[in-house]
Amino acid sequence: MSGTATNGRRVVVTGIGVVSPLAVGAELTWKRLIEGQSGIGRITHFDPSELPAQVAGQVPDGPTAEGGLTLSDWVPVKDQKKMDRFIHLGLAAAIQAVEDSGWKPEDEDGRCATGVMIGSGIGGLQTIYDGSLTVSSGKARRLSPFFIPSALINLISGHLSIRYGFKGPNHAVVTACATGVHAIGDASRLIQYGDADVMVAGGAEAAICSLGIAGFCSARALSTGSNDDPTKASRPWDKDRDGFIMGEGAGVVVLEELEHAKRRGAKIYGEIGGYGMSGDAHHITAPAEGHEGAFRAMKAALRNSGGLTTADIDYVNAHGTSTMADDLELDAVERFFGDDAKRLAMSSTKSAIGHLLGAAGAVEAIFCLQAIRDGIVPPTLNLDNPARESVIDRVAHVAQQRKIDVALSNSFGFGGTNASIILKRFKD
């Protein structure tokens, strides 16, 4: 068989959910993405005028039907204050994915075979900031009893399990900007090992607050040169790029063992085709020369792919954050693909939505599934003058129609953690 599982269990995606700076909703986000729209604008969550970076990709407020965030459509009003925004956004994406999949376990066995693994890079940063102010102003006894459960990263998984009665493995990944890919990859393996038949997996982030922006500013990681022209700020591989743009949102998929999905006639977006990980062992924020960690992550993903080669991969959704590291990833992809690089399309959707940190990999894996389904490669906005040439088509400015059977998505995180995941068209 062509499956990827160590024990023959294949994993497919049967539900998707996205909350992004372009829209609340996987399909509306995708539509706006391939139209070339940008979700980047001046920060409104707080007054950023004291900080060098003043633009970000914020989830728009508005009616749900128009792709805006109406929180009460996802989280009951009385529960909202018990959760940080990253949990709000994670739940909104997770509920979309579960409803989209149509999976409703009817009995205890079904509930126990359904798990959740939704992580975050940072967690409840605004909550921690607010709580610190309460304590430092001498009101420690007034700290909300919901302070801890509001900030904890695994509480999206917790809340979702309570809402739906999912009693299987309940887990959360925390690997900075690689969280989303690690969550989907690791959750797939839980299904392959038989720990669960269905896993709701992904990542969420809401770190556009003064503490989050100030912290990444101090690390010299954010773009500061396009405060007056926000939609031009995120420009992966372009010679004028000057740092990443913080985004917020969430991406969640429903992963399902293939036979389980077939028995209930589920719609199948695609199959998990391979998953690989590596560590840099080099530096806390900078990748190693030639991004050899990325190279090894992609190689590991292929090794677990049940026989795919670089010639089979049609599209790479790059990590491509709009920093100096873009070209190192390009080095690694060129070296990994060799001659096959010539027929490859690679784009960075962070050009449109910014860098969603712990949610990035999950949202981008969903874009790969939509690219496979629709035969459309999303564009890299603002790639006006590539810092260096490449044989790889980086899909500058406008989306391309292209047959995509297999896509690979890269995510790399602070600490030197790398993950690559392969999504492929489902063929029985």
Added chain:
Amino acid sequence: MSDIADKVKKIVVEHLGVDESKVTPDASFIDDLGADSLDTVELVMAFEEAFSVEIPEDAAEKIATVKDAIDYIEKQKAA
């Protein structure tokens, strides 16, 4: 109804997201108004803040109904 009772009722409605008509004197926060143990901790904090009173933990544990809260606060304010 006293000012204190009005204010207590308002805080309960706000924090537990329940309909005002359900907030009767005998209503139990946990049994009738859907609160959990953390909700009751937060409610007591809200009472402390709103009425500028201290409600020690052993006293807070005995506040189970709307009336319990009103009685306790009225007693503190009268003292």
